[in-house]
Amino acid sequence: MSYAYLFKYIIIGDTGVGKSCLLLQFTDKRFQPVHDLTIGVEFGARMITIDNKPIKLQIWDTAGQESFRSITRSYYRGAAGALLVYDITRRETFNHLASWLEDARQHANANMSIMLIGNKCDLAHRRAVSTEEGEQFAREHGLIFMEASAKTAQNVEEAFIKTASTIYKKIQDGIFDVSNESYGIKVGYGGVPGPSAGRDGVASQGGACCS
Amino acid sequence: MHEMELHDLSDDADYAASIQQGSESLNRGDSSKRSSCSEPEGAEIVYAKDNVTIHPTQYASERISGRLKLIKQGSSLFMGKVRNARLSEKVKNLYTIKAVSFSDIRSIRRHTPTLGWQYIIVVLSSGLAFPPLYFYNGGVREFLATIKQHVFLVRSAEDANVFLVNDFQDPLQRTLSSLELPRAVSVANSPSPTLSTESASGSDAEKGASDQSSVSFLQNGRQRQKHNDPARDISIQVLEKFSLVTRFARETTSQLFRESQIDGFSPNERKKHSQSSHENQHNLSSHEHQSLIMSNDSQKVPEDVSVTSDPPSDPLEFDRLSLVWGKPRQPPLRREEWATFLDSEGRVMDSKELRKRIFYGGVEHNLRAEVWTFLLGYHSYDSTFAEREYLISVRKSEYETIKKQWQSISAEQAKRFAKFRERKGLIEKDVVRTDRSLSFYDGDDNPNVYLLRDILLSYSFYNFDLGYCQGMSDLLSPILFVMRDESESFWCFVFLMERLGPNFNRDQSGMHSQLFALSKLVELLDNPLHNYFMQNDCLNYFFCFRWILIQFKREFEYEKTMRLWEVLWTHYLSEHLHLYVCVAILKRYRGKITGEQMDFDTLLKFINELSGQIDLDAILRDAEALCICAGENGAACIPPGTPPSLPLEDPMAYPQLDDDVL
Numbered sequence: 001m002s003y004a005y006l007f008k009y010i011i012i013g014d015t016g017v018g019k020s021c022l023l024l025q026f027t028d029k030r031f032q033p034v035h036d037l038t039i040g041v042e043f044g045a046r047m048i049t050i051d052n053k054p055i056k057l058q059i060w061d062t063a064g065q066e067s068f069r070s071i072t073r074s075y076y077r078g079a080a081g082a083l084l085v086y087d088i089t090r091r092e093t094f095n096h097l098a099s100w101l102e103d104a105r106q107h108a109n110a111n112m113s114i115m116l117i118g119n120k121c122d123l124a125h126r127r128a129v130s131t132e133e134g135e136q137f138a139r140e141h142g143l144i145f146m147e148a149s150a151k152t153a154q155n156v157e158e159a160f161i162k163t164a165s166t167i168y169k170k171i172q173d174g175i176f177d178v179s180n181e182s183y184g185i186k187v188g189y190g191g192v193p194g195p196s197a198g199r200d201g202v203a204s205q206g207g208a209c210c211s
Numbered sequence: 212m213h214e215m216e217l218h219d220l221s222d223d224a225d226y227a228a229s230i231q232q233g234s235e236s237l238n239r240g241d242s243s244k245r246s247s248c249s250e251p252e253g254a255e256i257v258y259a260k261d262n263v264t265i266h267p268t269q270y271a272s273e274r275i276s277g278r279l280k281l282i283k284q285g286s287s288l289f290m291g292k293v294r295n296a297r298l299s300e301k302v303k304n305l306y307t308i309k310a311v312s313f314s315d316i317r318s319i320r321r322h323t324p325t326l327g328w329q330y331i332i333v334v335l336s337s338g339l340a341f342p343p344l345y346f347y348n349g350g351v352r353e354f355l356a357t358i359k360q361h362v363f364l365v366r367s368a369e370d371a372n373v374f375l376v377n378d379f380q381d382p383l384q385r386t387l388s389s390l391e392l393p394r395a396v397s398v399a400n401s402p403s404p405t406l407s408t409e410s411a412s413g414s415d416a417e418k419g420a421s422d423q424s425s426v427s428f429l430q431n432g433r434q435r436q437k438h439n440d441p442a443r444d445i446s447i448q449v450l451e452k453f454s455l456v457t458r459f460a461r462e463t464t465s466q467l468f469r470e471s472q473i474d475g476f477s478p479n480e481r482k483k484h485s486q487s488s489h490e491n492q493h494n495l496s497s498h499e500h501q502s503l504i505m506s507n508d509s510q511k512v513p514e515d516v517s518v519t520s521d522p523p524s525d526p527l528e529f530d531r532l533s534l535v536w537g538k539p540r541q542p543p544l545r546r547e548e549w550a551t552f553l554d555s556e557g558r559v560m561d562s563k564e565l566r567k568r569i570f571y572g573g574v575e576h577n578l579r580a581e582v583w584t585f586l587l588g589y590h591s592y593d594s595t596f597a598e599r600e601y602l603i604s605v606r607k608s609e610y611e612t613i614k615k616q617w618q619s620i621s622a623e624q625a626k627r628f629a630k631f632r633e634r635k636g637l638i639e640k641d642v643v644r645t646d647r648s649l650s651f652y653d654g655d656d657n658p659n660v661y662l663l664r665d666i667l668l669s670y671s672f673y674n675f676d677l678g679y680c681q682g683m684s685d686l687l688s689p690i691l692f693v694m695r696d697e698s699e700s701f702w703c704f705v706f707l708m709e710r711l712g713p714n715f716n717r718d719q720s721g722m723h724s725q726l727f728a729l730s731k732l733v734e735l736l737d738n739p740l741h742n743y744f745m746q747n748d749c750l751n752y753f754f755c756f757r758w759i760l761i762q763f764k765r766e767f768e769y770e771k772t773m774r775l776w777e778v779l780w781t782h783y784l785s786e787h788l789h790l791y792v793c794v795a796i797l798k799r800y801r802g803k804i805t806g807e808q809m810d811f812d813t814l815l816k817f818i819n820e821l822s823g824q825i826d827l828d829a830i831l832r833d834a835e836a837l838c839i840c841a842g843e844n845g846a847a848c849i850p851p852g853t854p855p856s857l858p859l860e861d862p863m864a865y866p867q868l869d870d871d872v873l
């Protein structure tokens with residue numbers, strides 16, 4: 001399927017916060033409580049439309065356990081967007097955000113857009129992190145913030161798309177050089193390319209790897 | 212290559228040198244040879260046998276008979292098979308085996324079934340193999356005897372029906388020239404006489420002259436080959452090599468076949484083209500190679516020819532599929548056979564033989580619970596039935612003791628024991644995300660899921676320094692599924708973790724040492740692929756991380772995983788066979804990886820998506836062959852103490868403690 005741009009996303013956060021479930025809800029519009037834990041990394045993809053342009057999101061869903069950090073770090077390379085996820089019912093997953101963020105800042109592109117997601121907001125009765133705390137952390141660190149539920153799908157669509165809009169705006173503003181793939185963006189067929197894109201050369205590769 | 216000098220096989224030396232030096236110097240070497248040798252000398256036919264037949268499909272009507280000849284030219288021996296002239300008038304598209312130098316032949320396997328015709332399978336040093344040649348008029352023995360008069364031929368120690376040609380060569384060099392596509396291409400493109408091709412044309416000049424065609428072509432071959440399209444030769448080599456083996460091979464060949472048509476000719480068109488062209492001879496070799504795959508009907512696509520999914524009507528058919536690499540896989544070890552390995556008191560009499568047997572065939576499922584305990588080192592091979600029974604009861608009470616350690620932690624105590632809470636929480640989160648699609652683990656409140664939890668938590672107390680890490684539940688799941696007993700599963704897991712524990716070191720040192728060894732092995736066994744990874748910044752081999760961490764558990768279906776594990780656990784050829792499995796898989800897909808110019812991201816995604824696509828038996832055979840051929844050089848790539856080798860003597864087995872230990 002043709003696309004104007006392809007954005008690489010990475011989903012990070014502690015184990016068990018619902019990274020894989022958020023991805024599945026976004027790509028397949030379903031919640032699967034029973035699934036295998038992620039070893040290494042899993043992939044998902046979906047087309048969205050921004051400003052009437054088809055945009056393909058290629059999403060990397062990473063393993064959350066601390067031991068795998070050294071591996072996970074290699075996945076940041078070339079990501080245009082990141083979803084940093086914590087579980088509103090488990091305080092420690094919120095407490096670890098700073099260390100995740102540090103990893104992201106260190107190993108990802110400086111212009112990577114980061115969306116902070118407080119997942120499992122359907123479990124309000126077990127809440128251990130308030131919405132305000134999430135907002136404040138996001139504000140302090142320059143992140144976009146949303147609470148979401150992979151189970152009820154609340155805000156899932158919005159989180160992924162809002163991140164993409166942010167990236168798209170950065171392209172429009174010329175912050176991203178779309179001809180440089182280290183920014184996590186590939187220009188594809190079927191849309192208006194960025195002003196400086198070496199379009200054809202990039203497009204065929206993008207199409208091949210993500211079809 | 213210096214070994215060659217011991218044997219007067221100038222062609223062989225040229226061939227070997229050419230492989231090392233690439234095609235440019237190859238031309239040079241060839242021309243120098245031409246000027247120095249007084250060829251063409253008289254070529255002598257030292258053996259000829261009519262009615263040697265190829266069965267391209269299971270249909271008798273499609274069988275192709277011809278004359279098999281051994282041609283001696285100078286100091287070299289060639290084998291050629293020509294079409295039956297009479298047949299060729301009916302069948303336009305001929306099926307002919309190129310004249311091949313014995314310096315390019317690795318082995319000949321003889322099959323003498325009690326019913327049906329004798330046949331041979333010729334395996335080239337490149338790893339390619341011809342389809343079986345059926346000797347309708349007999350003569351296999353004479354054929355082999357004749358060869359023996361002219362080239363160095365020894366019977367394989369492993370299999371009395373396998374005859375190794377020129378066995379003096381360094382096996383590593385053989386491997387290096389075998390599975391690798393670029394080198395195969397350079398050979399195919401080279402004007403070397405060793406791969407000169409016999410005409411398969413329907414052209415007038417060839418008709419009725421089939422007896423000489425082989426020899427004459429040897430003389431002309433070098434000019435003709437120069438005009439070959441390299442891209443076509445790539446596909447041809449691969450088509451030959453993989454055409455009949457596996458479903459994967461079928462996909463690959465069909466894909467390559469499609470790619471080979473990019474030049475604008477469908478196979479049929481190309482055929483017409485080549486027949487009508489004045490330069491038809493230049494196109495013949497590639498066309499003919501296609502017919503190797505496509506039998507005598509050029510309109511068929513390769514998929515139609517492969518019979519892997521159809522039950523073969525010919526009992527010999529299976530052998531046709533087994534393009535030789537490692538040995539054919541055997542059926543799993545059955546209970547009756549298992550009993551023959553035990554003496555009257557239950558000792559395994561020949562553990563090496565047992566491990567070998569399991570290496571080649573695995574274990575029947577209902578026998579696994581018994582046999583795995585030996586493979587994992589829980590029971591020693593020389594233990595008796597009674598000793599094992601006693602050990603089991605001792606271990607059971609030991610396990611109960613360990614389990615009580617965490618079971619006795621009260622809620623009040625747990626409140627003040629964060630490490631325990633975290634560890635327990637993590638395990639509880641993970642066991643409900645482990646193989647739940649299997650009926651053994653599915654559903655709410657499944658007792659087996661609780662067993663997973665209890666065993667993992669107990670293990671994390673048994674080995675508190677290592678603790679729990681994600682991936683362990685993947686390793687435990689098949690063990691519990693097989694053992695069906697909590698204590699037995701625990702101890703089998705303990706012994707497995709003696710080998711694989713370092714995979715879960717906090718600093719990932721165990722993983723890094725294996726990935727490093729893997730990169731060294733690829734460098735040794737597939738240098739072009741190594742260079743490709745180097746150029747594309749992929750040398751960390753993180754794309755193989757999951758393969759190694761949980762021993763391919765996510766790459767194969769459950770039953771296949773268990774089969775693979777028991778093969779790995781035999782440590783029969785190497786403790787590190789799993790690394791050769793990695794190499795074998797990468798090699799299988801290297802054409803795609805390099806052809807599509809995959810970068811790290813694309814490669815990672817591609818490797819991830821191979822899950823469920825890998826043909827285990829074929830890969831095991833490749834891995835076996837790679838391991839044997841790499842030999843000492845391969846072992847030298849793997850630093851001492853690399854998992855699953857037992858760690859070097861170290862009083863602190865898991866020294867890398869830090870605050871994050873769970």
